[in-house]
Amino acid sequence: MLFSFLLITAGLTILYFGADLLIKGASSIARRFGLSLLVISITVIAFGTSVPEFVVNIFSDLKGVHDLAIGNIIGSNIVNVLLILGVAASISKIKLSNKAVKAEIPFALFVMLLFFLLANDGFLAGEIDGMFSRKDGMILLATFFLFIYYTFVLFQTGRGRKPAEVCVYPTWLSLLMVVFGIFCLYFGGTILIDNALLLSRVLGLSNAFAGLMIVSLGTSLPELAVATVAASQRRADVVVGSIIGSNIANVLWIVGFTSTLMPFEFNLQMNTDIIVGIAATALLLIIALTGHKKVITKNEGRIMVVCYLLYLVYLIWRG
Numbered sequence: 001m002l003f004s005f006l007l008i009t010a011g012l013t014i015l016y017f018g019a020d021l022l023i024k025g026a027s028s029i030a031r032r033f034g035l036s037l038l039v040i041s042i043t044v045i046a047f048g049t050s051v052p053e054f055v056v057n058i059f060s061d062l063k064g065v066h067d068l069a070i071g072n073i074i075g076s077n078i079v080n081v082l083l084i085l086g087v088a089a090s091i092s093k094i095k096l097s098n099k100a101v102k103a104e105i106p107f108a109l110f111v112m113l114l115f116f117l118l119a120n121d122g123f124l125a126g127e128i129d130g131m132f133s134r135k136d137g138m139i140l141l142a143t144f145f146l147f148i149y150y151t152f153v154l155f156q157t158g159r160g161r162k163p164a165e166v167c168v169y170p171t172w173l174s175l176l177m178v179v180f181g182i183f184c185l186y187f188g189g190t191i192l193i194d195n196a197l198l199l200s201r202v203l204g205l206s207n208a209f210a211g212l213m214i215v216s217l218g219t220s221l222p223e224l225a226v227a228t229v230a231a232s233q234r235r236a237d238v239v240v241g242s243i244i245g246s247n248i249a250n251v252l253w254i255v256g257f258t259s260t261l262m263p264f265e266f267n268l269q270m271n272t273d274i275i276v277g278i279a280a281t282a283l284l285l286i287i288a289l290t291g292h293k294k295v296i297t298k299n300e301g302r303i304m305v306v307c308y309l310l311y312l313v314y315l316i317w318r319g
Contacts, residue, residue: 004199011192012052012218018184019051025177028169052219054254055189060211065197066264071211072219073255074273077112077247078212079220081280082308085243089301096240096294104244105288107147109281114143115251116274119266130266132259140256147248192218208270213315247281276311283307 053076060069088094096105118139122131169177192215200210258264287300296304 004195004202007191007195008199008214008218011188011190011195014184014188015052015055015192015219016188018181018188019055020181021177021184022051022181024167025169025174025181028167028174029171029178031168032171032174051185053250054257055185056192056215056219057254057258059189059193061258061262061264063193063197065193065207067206067208067267067270068193068196068211068215069258069264070255070266070270071208071273072215073211073250074270074277075212075216076220076250077277078273078280078308078311079216080243080247081277081284082304082311084220085240085284085296086301086304086308089296090298090305091301093292093298094240094296094301096288096296098294100240100244101285101288101294104241104248105281105285108244108247109278109285111143111248111251112274112278112281114140115255116271116278119274120268120271130268130271131263132255132266133263134260137256137258137260137263140252141260144249144252144256147252208267208273209315209318212270212273213312280304280307 053072056072057069060066060072085094118136119130119132121136122133196210196215197207199205199214200207283304284296287296288294291297291300
């Protein structure tokens, strides 16, 4: 069991190292081909930051463990809102931008509600099981591309965030980074999924539990580290946009792509977890609109962390 934990850690490390190499190499190549920082920011880098979750889901779906794949998405979204933003706010209060309060957080809530509806549309139509069909995937992808278009318009009008800077490497080195990054993603993803499944079997836990707790926590650790450092430097506000954007991409891009590629059954027991994700996002919106408006205070951050710990207790109890 200890060896499986060590291999899961190694898999996560290799996965993130590969994602980082892929983003840097692809961004450098794109810059050499004359693409603007703006385009690179909302394409290569935006997609690249979701690569770990994307790889985990592709490998899980190929192995037929769809509960782990969906559990990773739902769990990551819950971790992002309750744990990461909660910890960041507990260190230093977070001031939210007008765009986050009026557009991004409400849209993230809409995405979670759409996720719940599409996961249960078959069941609501009288079928026994839930299902993510190819049509559901296409709806999610269409919504994602609308979100990308909205983000692009914001950048064009100057109301978006400053485009990320890109380091330009020699062409041969950029290509090597991309190739080696893809290899690391494949190798790390294989190690992570195989050992998460092994660990869940040894402990007698479900694949859904492995995705909701073990894998989702692992794939969110880098974001937690960044949020903690940013909060200690009183720059925690920079985390909010990336967290909300990550939650939106997790559902619309990753679930949309995988279900379009290969439709899969949805475990209706995981409706409870989607509802927790909806409630977490709704709580964030309520905090943003009430009390100290557009601010997540330290006490509110602690409440969010406690909510996540209670959810973990429920997961352990449910097994």
